[in-house]
Structures are given as structure tokens and as C-alpha cells.
Amino acid sequence: MLIALMADLHANREAFAACLDHAERQGAGRFVFLGDAVGYGADPEWVTETVMARVARGALAVLGNHDEAAVGRGRGGMNATAEAAIAWTRSRLSSEAAGFLASLPLEAEEEDRLYVHADASDPGRWHYVAEPDDARRSLEATEAQATFCGHTHVPALFGITAAAKLASFRPVPSVPVPLVRPRQWIAVLGAVGQPRDGDPAACYGMLDTGRGELTWVRVPYDVETAAGKIRAAGLPESLALRLHRGR
Amino acid sequence: MSRPRLAKGDTIDGFMVGDLVHKGGMALLYETAHPDRPGEPMLMKVPRLFEGEDPAAIVSFEMEQMILPRLSGPHVPRFVAAAGFERQPYLVMERVPGPSLLPRLQELPLPAAEVAATGARIAAALDALHRQHVVHLDVKPSNILHRPTGEAVLVDFGLSHHAQLPDLMEEEFRLPYGTAPYMAPEQVMGVRTEPRSDLFALGALLYFFTTGTRPFGDPQRMSGLKRRLWRDPQPPRRLRPDCPPWLQEVILRCLEVDPERRHPTAAQLAFDLRHPDAVALTPRAAKERRDGFGEVLRRRFNPEAQPRFRRRDPAAQVDAAPIVAVAVDLTEQPPALAEAMRATVRRLLPTLPGARVACLNVLRTNRVMLDTTLDAEGRNKHAQRLAELRHWAEPMRLPEGRATFHVLEAVSPAAALLEYATVNPVDHMVLGARCRSVRRKLLGSVSGEVAAQAPCTVTVVRPRQVEEDAAA
Numbered sequence: 001m002l003i004a005l006m007a008d009l010h011a012n013r014e015a016f017a018a019c020l021d022h023a024e025r026q027g028a029g030r031f032v033f034l035g036d037a038v039g040y041g042a043d044p045e046w047v048t049e050t051v052m053a054r055v056a057r058g059a060l061a062v063l064g065n066h067d068e069a070a071v072g073r074g075r076g077g078m079n080a081t082a083e084a085a086i087a088w089t090r091s092r093l094s095s096e097a098a099g100f101l102a103s104l105p106l107e108a109e110e111e112d113r114l115y116v117h118a119d120a121s122d123p124g125r126w127h128y129v130a131e132p133d134d135a136r137r138s139l140e141a142t143e144a145q146a147t148f149c150g151h152t153h154v155p156a157l158f159g160i161t162a163a164a165k166l167a168s169f170r171p172v173p174s175v176p177v178p179l180v181r182p183r184q185w186i187a188v189l190g191a192v193g194q195p196r197d198g199d200p201a202a203c204y205g206m207l208d209t210g211r212g213e214l215t216w217v218r219v220p221y222d223v224e225t226a227a228g229k230i231r232a233a234g235l236p237e238s239l240a241l242r243l244h245r246g247r
Numbered sequence: 248m249s250r251p252r253l254a255k256g257d258t259i260d261g262f263m264v265g266d267l268v269h270k271g272g273m274a275l276l277y278e279t280a281h282p283d284r285p286g287e288p289m290l291m292k293v294p295r296l297f298e299g300e301d302p303a304a305i306v307s308f309e310m311e312q313m314i315l316p317r318l319s320g321p322h323v324p325r326f327v328a329a330a331g332f333e334r335q336p337y338l339v340m341e342r343v344p345g346p347s348l349l350p351r352l353q354e355l356p357l358p359a360a361e362v363a364a365t366g367a368r369i370a371a372a373l374d375a376l377h378r379q380h381v382v383h384l385d386v387k388p389s390n391i392l393h394r395p396t397g398e399a400v401l402v403d404f405g406l407s408h409h410a411q412l413p414d415l416m417e418e419e420f421r422l423p424y425g426t427a428p429y430m431a432p433e434q435v436m437g438v439r440t441e442p443r444s445d446l447f448a449l450g451a452l453l454y455f456f457t458t459g460t461r462p463f464g465d466p467q468r469m470s471g472l473k474r475r476l477w478r479d480p481q482p483p484r485r486l487r488p489d490c491p492p493w494l495q496e497v498i499l500r501c502l503e504v505d506p507e508r509r510h511p512t513a514a515q516l517a518f519d520l521r522h523p524d525a526v527a528l529t530p531r532a533a534k535e536r537r538d539g540f541g542e543v544l545r546r547r548f549n550p551e552a553q554p555r556f557r558r559r560d561p562a563a564q565v566d567a568a569p570i571v572a573v574a575v576d577l578t579e580q581p582p583a584l585a586e587a588m589r590a591t592v593r594r595l596l597p598t599l600p601g602a603r604v605a606c607l608n609v610l611r612t613n614r615v616m617l618d619t620t621l622d623a624e625g626r627n628k629h630a631q632r633l634a635e636l637r638h639w640a641e642p643m644r645l646p647e648g649r650a651t652f653h654v655l656e657a658v659s660p661a662a663a664l665l666e667y668a669t670v671n672p673v674d675h676m677v678l679g680a681r682c683r684s685v686r687r688k689l690l691g692s693v694s695g696e697v698a699a700q701a702p703c704t705v706t707v708v709r710p711r712q713v714e715e716d717a718a719a
Binding site: 183 | 302306309312332410412413415
């Protein structure tokens with residue numbers, strides 16, 4: 001089966017719609033949303049409702065730190081720009097959408113896979129998985145063979161080797177990577193709605209469970225429109241600008 | 248990890264385990280057969296996990312399991328099936344018939360022509376591998392087989408590096424893995440991403456085949472391995488005076504410590520080995536003895552003298568150093584077309600610092616050809632064409648050593664160019680559109696046929712036509 005893994009949608013309707021459409025055309029049989037449906041972007045209600053509708057039809061979704069903040073449960077610690085976007089987002093979410101976000105679990109498990117927004121060793125603390133040490137901490141906290149997360153907005157793959165060392169790898173778009181067993185892997189999917197690795201194209205992961213291979217997919221989308229909506233909503237200019245730059 | 252050992256007669260996933268055919272340091276190879284694949288010769292590779300449990304055996308098996316299914320073409324054994332460590336790990340692949348190059352070691356030294364032909368086949372196989380983003384990192388006689396059709400086949404990807412996949416070897420081991428007589432200096436220092444490490448190994452093999460002596464011996468310790476960073480080998484001609492200077496040039500270039508000084512790509516090395524006349528001779532060709540003590544000390548102790556080894560994607564390295572062929576029609580080419588072609592090549596080269604330019608001309612021969620190349624008239628014609636071709640290319644001022652000139656003798660120019668592009672392997676061919684003429688109407692267009700069938704990029708150059716011309 002093909003599972004589409006989407007992290008950090010960040011209320012970017014154009015990017016999210018392009019990724020959904022792309023994944024459908026590839027034949028994705030299942031969708032997993034890895035947190036941060038909202039925050040930064042100008043379409044929180046559409047993005048949240050789309051995730052809700054997918055979850056109602058069997059998709060999985062976990063909570064992200066921006067989702068948590070948008071429903072008023074955050075522990076703070078965000079920068080001023082993110083904070084401004086969250087305040088705006090809060091005013092835009094219907095009570096139904098807010099209730100849905102508030103109901104999301106911190107993590108979800110399926111067979112030998114773990115889905116979580118950030119470091120799985122303490123999911124509610126939202127630690128980044130950016131360096132091999134972060135990956136080790138997360139991997140040591142789970143029995144799952146493969147962990148899938150987001151949060152950093154930068155695609156990466158880490159694995160524990162036969163001699164308990166940590167291998168790190170920067171995935172190449174469209175090249176399937178075998179997640180060989182019985183090694184443990186943690187895959188950071190990159191962001192649908194606000195990429196930060198220098199490539200403005202939206203990024204999601206496609207897992208082929210039969211072959212045990214994960215592919216990082218880049219999907220170009222209408223950045224102009226998404227950035228225009230951010231400006232029209234009066235959100236900080238830097239949020240519009242970074243969509244163009246992918247940083 | 249103690250699990251029952253596979254033995255002859257066992258069946259796993261339908262594969263019947265046959266005779267043990269090879270016992271390597273890290274894996275065992277069995278003959279195998281499958282009822283769904285009657286008569287198909289296959290080998291099953293099983294990692295050695297029982298004696299001492301070297302983690303390298305596990306990791307190298309995992310690497311090969313990742314890399315082999317992603318490779319294609321005649322230069323690798325075809326992948327059939329694999330299973331991982333959840334239960335009995337194995338890897339099933341095509342069994343390439345025939346022995347490896349290992350038994351040839353009994354017959355060393357080999358004649359220069361045979362060394363060159365063998366080397367060219369191996370270099371072509373390495374080129375195919377590098378274009379698929381893989382560095383082999385264990386090129387040696389026992390890992391090279393030949394198909395009955397002549398192509399060299401590289402086996403054993405247990406130490407290989409794939410630029411688009413996680414490298415488990417790199418993380419796992421601080422000591423370099425490889426085979427001591429053939430290992431490149433940068434590989435000794437732990438760099439696993441340099442495609443030209445395979446050219447060094449091939450150079451060591453060619454040296455050994457030419458002289459019967461290994462250029463760096465067979466050191467067993469790290470200190471011995473490192474010596475090749477500063478101590479150059481005896482020039483092959485010192486050990487084998489009849490080794491032609493061009494072959495010494497090629498071999499010593501492969502054995503350069505700094506990868507930047509080796510051939511930019513395996514394709515360019517193959518090109519040299521196939522065209523001895525076109526090899527640009529440098530002081531390497533004339534070298535009579537090893538470098539002096541002072542020079543060796545400088546290389547060993549002066550930090551300025553130490554090369555810097557960089558990471559790179561093998562396929563990107565191939566892209567940056569293509570073989571560009573320029574096919575020139577010397578008989579009916581209008582000056583405007585000649586100028587347009589030279590301008591096209593001049594524009595191409597600055598973006599490709601490692602590129603090599605082969606200027607080609609086809610000398611048409613009669614359909615019934617009694618080897619006229621051997622008679623005096625034929626030789627004169629050939630030499631005359633070569634001179635004309637050099638003269639044609641002169642205004643481009645191609646850098647010394649990067650341009651070569653070739654006159655192909657053939658009945659059909661298009662067929663000759665296509666064959667040349669396939670064999671050498673050319674990455675980009677530049678040729679002129681034949682001007683509108685009765686000849687073109689009758690004979691068809693060479694450029695059209697080449698553009699349609701070439702295995703590479705083709706640029707057809709046509710000078711911008713002026714209006715009166717078009718109206719005529």
C-alpha cells in the first residue's frame with residue numbers, strides 16, 4: 001500500500017491541495033497528517049476542514065505545536081511572528097475545527113510505524129529532530145521500526161546501524177530509499193506548507209509498505225497566490241516572503 | 248544471531264540451495280535454482296554471520312541489498328530477489344558465466360594491447376556504474392567478470408557507495424574497507440564518495456597486468472596503506488621496457504594521488520585506452536625512475552603538498568566532464584556552417600571544464616572494401632584528412648590535451664558516427680546540417696539520422712539563413 005505522509009501544512013491551501021492531488025494521482029491508499037495543520041498561512045479553516053474530512057474517512061492525524069497553540073493550550077515559547085499568526089488563526093477557526101484540533105493525539109501507531117510531529121521521546125515538548133543526537137533520543141524511546149515526523153521543515157533520514165551508530169542522510173527528491181529491516185529509522189518529512197530547505201516546492205513523503213521504501217516527493221504549487229493571501233490577511237510580510245525563498 | 252546455517256538441499260522462498268561455489272571473507276555464494284525460473288543460472292549470496300560476527304559482513308550485505316536492485320545494464324549481474332535479516336538473509340542474482348580475471352594473474356605480464364583492451368572494457372563498465380550514482384570501491388581482478396558478448400561485469404557491491412542512498416558503511420567503520428593493493432589514497436583516508444577512486448584501482452590493476460608487479464605491494468597495516476599518499480611506484484617502463492609510453496602515461500595518470508589529476512571520468516579513461524594515438528603524452532610517459540627522496544619527503548611532511556579530498560556525486564562528476572564529439576564534413580561544408588559549428592563548440596566548453604573534444608571526420612570508402620587503408624594511397628588519404636581536420640579545428644584553439652582528432656573510414660557516415668558515439672561513449676555530438684542540395688535529397692540527411700538514433704544529446708548546427716537564400 002502507498003501511504004502519503006504530510007507534515008507542516010501550515011494553512012497553505014495551495015500547497016496542501018497540490019500535494020493531495022499529486023498523492024491521489026500516484027495511487028495513495030492512505031493519508032497520514034503529521035501535525036501543524038495551521039499557523040503561518042492564510043487558509044486555516046479550509047486546511048483544517050480538509051484534514052477533518054479525510055480523518056472522517058479513515059486518515060490519521062496527530063497534533064502539532066501550532067495546532068496546540070491555536071486552540072489555546074500552548075505552553076508559549078513561540079517567536080513574535082508565529083505568535084501573531086496564531087492569534088489571527090484563532091479568530092478564524094470555527095468551534096468545530098478548533099474542537100477537532102484539540103482532539104488530536106500526540107502520536108499514533110500503526111503496525112510497526114510511529115507517527116508523531118516532533119521528537120518521540122517526549123512528544124509534547126516539541127523537540128526538533130535535526131541532528132543525529134536528536135534522532136537517537138527519539139529512536140531509543142520507541143520500539144517502532146520506523147518513526148515519521150515533521151516540525152523542522154527540512155527533509156532528513158536517520159537510522160541506527162548494526163553497531164548502534166547513527167547514520168544520517170539527506171534524501172534526494174523522487175529517489176526511493178529502502179528502510180531496511182530490522183534497523184530502526186526516523187524520517188523527517190519536510191513541510192507541505194512552508195519548506196525551509198531552500199526549495200520552495202511543497203514536500204511530502206510516500207511510503208510503499210510492500211517494498212519498504214520511502215520517497216520524498218516535491219510538488220511545485222502556486223506560491224504567488226498563497227503568499228498574496230498572507231499579505232491580504234495582514235499577516236507578517238516575512239511569512240509571505242519565505243514561501244518564495246523556501247527558507 | 249545464531250540461526251541454522253543454510254546448506255545444500257535447503258529451500259527458501261522457492262529457491263533451492265545448490266553447491267557452494269565461493270567462500271568469501273564476508274559472504275558465501277551458492278548455486279541456486281527456482282521452479283518458476285527453469286534453467287536460469289543464478290547465485291545466492293548469504294552473509295557470513297557465524298564466525299566472529301564481523302559487523303562489516305552485516306553492513307556490507309545490507310548495502311549490496313540496497314544497491315544491486317537499483318542497478319541495470321549489461322555491466323552488473325541482474326538482481327533477482329532478496330530477503331533481509333528478519334529471518335534468513337540472502338541475495339539472489341544472475342550468475343554471469345565464465346571466470347573472473349583472477350586466474351589471469353598466473354599469466355602476467357600480459358601484452359600491452361591486451362592490457363589496454365581489458366582496461367577499456369572495465370572502464371566502460373565503471374562509466375555505466377558511475378552514471379547510476381554508484382562508486383564501486385573494490386575494483387580488483389576477482390570482482391571483474393566478462394559476458395560471452397565481451398562486456399565486463401562488475402560484481403560485489405558490498406563496499407560500494409550510492410550517492411542517493413544512506414551510506415551505512417561510512418557511519419559504521421573508522422578503518423577503511425577495501426582491498427589493499429588497489430585502494431585509492433582518498434579511500435585509505437576514509438573518503439567514500441569519489442568516483443575516481445575506481446580509476447585509481449583500475450590503474451593499479453593495469454600496472455599489475457602490465458608489469459606482473461603490484462604498484463604498492465600488498466600492505467596489511469594502515470601505515471603501509473598510507474605510504475601511497477607520498478611514495479610513487481616504479482614507472483612501469485622501468486620494470487617492463489617494452490611497455491609503450493602512452494600506456495605508462497595512462498597508468499600513472501590513474502595512479503595520481505590527487506583525484507583531480509586523474510582522468511576526469513571512466514569514459515575518458517576508456518577513450519584513452521581505445522585510442523593510444525590520441526593520448527596526450529606528459530612527463531609521466533617518459534618517467535624513468537621514482538621521484539627523488541626530497542620530493543617524497545615534501546609530499547609526506549608539507550601540509551601544502553597534501554591533496555584535499557572532496558565529496559561529490561559520481562553522476563555529477565560524469566556530467567561535468569563529458570565527451571563531446573564534433574563531426575566535421577570536410578568535403579562540402581560552406582564556410583558559414585564551419586564558423587557556426589566552431590562557435591557552438593566554443594560556447595559549450597567554458598561550462599564544462601572537464602570536457603574532452605573528439606573531432607571526427609568520416610572518410611567514405613567503397614562498398615566493396617579491400618583493405619585500402621594499408622596501401623600507400625589509403626594512408627596518404629587518411630593523413631591528409633587528419634591534417635585538414637586539425638586545420639578546421641585550429642580557430643577554436645582547443646586546450647592542449649583535451650582535443651583529439653579521428654578519421655573514421657566507413658561506407659555510411661551516419662552509421663559510422665552512431666557507432667562511434669555508442670562505443671566511446673559520447674555524451675554530446677555536434678554536427679552540421681547538410682545544406683539543401685541534390686545530394687541531400689538523394690542521400691537523406693546524416694544529421695537527421697544521427698539525431699534520431701544517437702544514444703546521446705545531438706546538436707545540429709545550421710547558420711541562420713538570410714532571406715534571399717530562403718526565397719531562392
